[in-house]
Amino acid sequence: xxxxxxxxxxxxxxxxxxxxxxxxxxxxxxxxxxxxxxxxxxxxxxxxxxxxxxxxxxxxxxxxxxxxxxxxxxxxxxxxxxxxxxxxxxxxxxxxxxxxxxxxxxxxxxxxxxxxxxxxxxxxxxxxxxxxxxxxxxxxxxxxxxxxxxxxxxxxxxxxxxxxxxxxxxxxxxxxxxxxxxxxxxxxxxxxxxxxxxxxxxxxxxxxxxxxxxxxxxxxxxxxxxxxxxxxxxxxxxxxxxxxxxxxxxxxxxxxxxxxxxxxxxxxxxxxxxxxxxxxxxxxxxxxxxxxxxxxxxx
Numbered sequence: 160x161x162x163x164x165x166x167x168x169x170x171x172x173x174x175x176x177x178x179x180x181x182x183x184x185x186x187x188x189x190x191x192x193x194x195x196x197x198x199x200x201x202x203x204x205x206x207x208x209x210x211x212x213x214x215x216x217x218x219x220x221x222x223x224x225x226x227x228x229x230x231x232x233x234x235x236x237x238x239x240x241x242x243x244x245x246x247x248x249x250x251x252x253x254x255x256x257x258x259x260x261x262x263x264x265x266x267x268x269x270x271x272x273x274x275x276x277x278x279x280x281x282x283x284x285x286x287x288x289x290x291x292x293x294x295x296x297x298x299x300x301x302x303x304x305x306x307x308x309x310x311x312x313x314x315x316x317x318x319x320x321x322x323x324x325x326x327x328x329x330x331x332x333x334x335x336x337x338x339x340x341x342x343x344x345x346x347x348x349x350x351x352x353x354x355x356x357x358x359x360x361x362x363x364x365x366x367x368x369x370x371x372x373x374x375x376x377x378x379x380x381x382x383x384x385x386x387x388x389x390x391x392x393x394x395x396x397x398x399x400x401x402x403x404x405x406x407x408x409x410x411x412x413x414x415x416x417x418x419x420x421x422x423x424x425x426x427x428x429x430x431x432x433x434x435x436x437x438x439x440x441x442x443x444x445x446x447x448x449x450x451x452x453x454x455x456x457x458x
Contacts, residue, residue, distance in 0.1 A: 161182075161183030161184050161185055161188070162183055162184060162185065162186055162187055162188050162266070162268045162271070163183055163188055164188045164206060164208055164210075164266030165206065165207060165208070166204060166205065166206035166208070166210070166266065167203070167204070167205045167206070168202070168203070168204050169202065169203040170200070170201070170202040170203075171200060171201050171202075172196060172197040172199060172200025172201065172254065173194055173195070173196045173197075173200045173202055173254075174194060174195055174196075175192065175193065175194050176193050176194055176195050176259060177193040179191070179192055180309075180312045180313045181312060182311070182312040182313075182315075182322070184319050184322060184323055184326075185268075185271065185319070185323070186267065186268040186271025186272065186275075186323065187265055187266060187267045187268060187271070187323065187326055188265075188266040189263065189264070189265050189266075189308060189309075189311075189312050189322065189326070190263070190264040190265075190266070190312075191261075191262075191263055191264075191309045191312050191313065192260075192261065192262055192263075192264065193259075193260075193261045194259070194260060194261075195257070195258070195259045195260075196221075196222070196254040196257065196258055196260070197254065197257050198254055198255065198256050198257050199253070199254060200253070200254040201251070201252065201253050201254075202250075202251070202252040202253075203228075203249065203250070203251050203252075204249070204250045204252075205247070205248070205249040205250070206244070206246070206247075206266060207246055207247060208246055208266050208267055208268060208269060209243070209244065209245050209246050209267050209269055209272065209289055210243075210244050210264065210265060210266045210267060211241070211242065211243055211244075211263075211264070211265040211267070211326075211329060211330060211333060212241065212242045212244070212262055212263070212264055212265075213240065213241045213242075213262060213263045213298065213301065213302065213305040213329070214238075214240050214241070214260055214261070214262040215260075215261040215262060215263070215302065215305070215306070215309075216259075216260055216261060217240070218238050218239075218240070218258065218260050219237035219238060219239055219240075219296065220237070220255075220256075221254055221255050221256050221257075221258035222237070222238040222252055222253070222254055222255070222258065222260075223235050223236065223237060223238065223252065223253050223255060224236065224237075224238040224250055224251065224252050224253075225250075225251050225383070226248060226249055226250065226251070226384075227251070228251050234383045234384070234387070235253075235383070236381045236382060236383045236384075237381075238252065239294045239295055239296040239381065240295060240296050240297075240298045240302075241293075241294070241295040241296075241298045241301060241333060242292070242293065242294050242295075243291075243292060243293040243330065243333045243334055244292060245289060245290055245291065245292055246269060246289075248292060263305045263308060263309050265308075265326055265329070265330075267326070267330070269289065272289065272330070273285055273286070273289070275327050276288070276289075276327075276330075276331070279331065287351055288334040288351070289334070291334065291350075291351055291354075291388075292380070292384055293333050293334055293379050293380065294379070294380055294381040294384060295333065295379055300332070301329060301332050301333065304325055304328050304329050304332070305329060307325055308322055308325040308326060308329065311325070349388050349389075349391040349392035350378065350388050350389060350392045354378040355392065355393075357377055357378060358374060358377060358378065359404065361374070361377050362401060362404050362405070363408065366405075366408070366426060366427050366428055367427075367428035368398075368401055368402075368405070368428060369401065371385065371386055371397050374389075374397055385397075402438065402442070403442065405427050405428075406438065406439060406442045406443070408427055409423060409427050409435065409439065409447065410450070410454075412426060412427070413447060413450060413451040413454065414451070414454055414455075420432050420435065420436070420447050420448060423435065423447070435447060
């Protein structure tokens with residue numbers, strides 16, 4: 160007997176439009192659904208096992224999701240094409256309009272998954288990656304992998320190891336693990352060191368204030384989920400963090416570049432010298448000119 164999932168699932172107004180196809184393997188249970196949700200339909204899902212969902216058609220305009228049931232929760236957001244949901248995280252869904260959809264569900268045995276990911280990225284990095292939820296709209300080649308895996312459920316063309324290898328390819332394409340193996344994992348529910356590094360690099364390249372949506376897309380999370388994880392990691396909002404990071408870059412320019420304060424303000428996307436001076440004084444307690452003079456005197 161292969162692995163069988165134990166997900167709690169409650170739905171209202173969601174109906175299968177074709178027989179559900181499923182296949183159990185040593186370390187996973189793969190399910191291919193074709194269904195329809197009526198306007199106002201709802202669902203609740205929670206599993207003790209990590210899982211992947213990949214939709215074969217667009218759903219973001221019709222289905223919303225949240226980790227909190229309350230209708231007024233700020234966590235409600237469009238459901239994207241592909242999700243990695245860590246163990247134990249609840250998901251509520253709601254249909255804004257009648258919609259037919261098809262998706263692949265992979266319920267994964269966590270120890271089996273760790274055993275296969277650890278040789279690729281190290282145990283600590285694999286553990287960290289499996290704690291981080293991922294939501295992705297641009298599925299690209301992942302859709303091809305999922306389509307091949309779905310066909311292996313109903314009409315296997317090769318042995319079970321082929322299907323299992325497709326599942327591993329799918330999850331490694333989704334979790335985007337940290338590249339620096341020496342970095343320590345973040346606290347559960349926060350951003351990984353790799354994701355924070357990517358954000359710092361992005362801000363340095365753009366030299367402007369970026370929206371929460373832009374930042375969330377850069378690390379493969381939904382905007383609502385990103386804001387929650389970011390605050391848990393840094394203790395700050397993305398706006399506060401960006402402002403501090405931009406002031407740090409301004410300081411580098413004040414020390415290293417032979418530019419006027421007005422030129423530095425424009426370089427770092429402040430509207431003018433006065434705007435930079437106000438923000439700088441609020442953060443540092445002095446003006447950019449005075450800070451530059453003091454720094455050069457100390458040097």
